[in-house]
Amino acid sequence: MNKQNSKHYFCKMNIKKVRVRFAPSPTGGLHLGGVRTVLFNYLFAKHFNGDFILRIEDTDQTRFVEGAEEYIYECLNWLGLQPDESPKHGGNFAPYKQSERKPIYKQYAEQLIVQGNAYYAFDTAEELDTKRKTEANFQYNLHTRMGMKNSLSLSAEETKKLLDEKKPFVIRIKMPDNEEVKFTDMIRGEVKFNSNQIDDKVLLKADGMPTYHLAVVVDDYLMKISHAFRGEEWLPSAPVHILLWQYLFGIENMPQWAHLPLILKPDGNGKLSKRDGDRLGFPVFAMDWTDPKTNEKTIGFKERGFLPEAFINMLVMMGWNDGTDKEIFSLQELIDAFLMERVHKAGAKFDYEKAKWFNHEWIKKSTNYKLQTTIENLLKENNITAIDLNKLDQVIELVKDRCTFLTDFIQQSSFFFKQPETIDITAIQPKWNEQRNLFFAELIRTYELTQQWQHEVLENEFKEIAAVNEIKPGELMLPFRIMLVGGKFGPHVFNIAEILGKEETIKRIKHCLTLLK
């Protein structure tokens, strides 16, 4: 089935430039699932040298959220998934914001009325509400529409009168009677519906704005979209869109649809939501999002310490693979390897542990140079200035293996640049004695004379003195570590000492010895 599909869309592509779109409604934080939709769009488009378009679906004016659009650009920017066309980037099919395209939609809605595929409906929201309350499973459809207040049930004169009186109305699609509506989904193959099952969806709202159903069809046509990807939750309304294409622009011009599998909660079942992240302690949004009304801040993957490469890599592997065991992919590798045929049908439960693994892998894989700026800024935010970039490079090299998050670099490398604020003296105090005190005094004298300040040398000297004093080196390593880093963490002590340098190392030992007195 999938193979046939691929042939199908390959044929189409020879005559049609690949153009895809991501069409979010700017109502809040950018969800994991949204990012994955962006990603699949982007990878597919770039694989075929096509265009990736960002269209803002802001037709619901009641849901306008300040800053949400700008936030989407920031997320895409962080991820390195830049649109070729967007409200911000411009393009030949502007405007890309549906609220600015309002006049366009009306003419198509009216065309549908003229053709007999749609009708005016004057029922108020309250009337519909009560209807739904009194009649279980009420649907505005072939069975009920003649009992409602619309241009099908009313005479032409009555309708005209209501229109002339400027009575509020919506335009609804007239679903055909008992027709089979089918299409071929790139992921699922042929999907069929019976038109009787679907209600007469509103196409144009009382405020003159289109609903998603009309807007998506009109804009996909006008923007010459060749392939339309969206979440699986849209599958049930696909027949409305298919019919609209048929009525308005011709089914042969319709983009190829792909309904992407959902990202599910790690525990239990159902779509992953922001709530789940809060509850289970992991981010769901790409970047920090602060609700302008409540001022409530929701953590993002970026601020949690994820590398965009890792975030992308993790998301793409939920539902796609290249057929081999390869799991780590760069963006370019993904672009090269990405094929729709290899997209999985079933939803995937989000696994934060695996997400962390991807991030760790990417931190280890990244060059020190690449990490440098990010880490420098991170340290700066924590009042640590790493002016010596050469030293920072050495530190990153030494420490990156043990950082799962970028934020782990704060704890793992602060002490290289700044004397530890707190020293876990209780970890060494109980076993501290005069013999150890003398050892470190001697160590200071030796290190002061050390010519080659290298970890091998330092380690040898350390062990020699231990041997002479008949102390097991193991008993001295921990105290030494605490003296240099303040706690029981960090890379090998002598590597730390090497990077710290002679002066600083000795200073820290001395400081600690006074604390132990």
Added chain:
RNA sequence: GGCCGGUUCGUCUAUCGGCUAGGACAGCCCCCUUUCACGGGGCAAAGACGGGUUCGAUUCCCGUACCGGCUACCA
């Protein structure tokens, strides 16, 4: 309720009719390591169920179960 979709280790997945069902994360064990990691090695762990089709079904078909999505003048 109706419609649509989905179903391989705990999780993400491979398998395009030949399977001793492979990999990764997590788990457990061992090695390395005079902190913690990294790394190396190993163990355990799966085809929802019932019918077909077939020499042979995880793979194809049908049914059942379970899970999910949708059922707004929201997307």
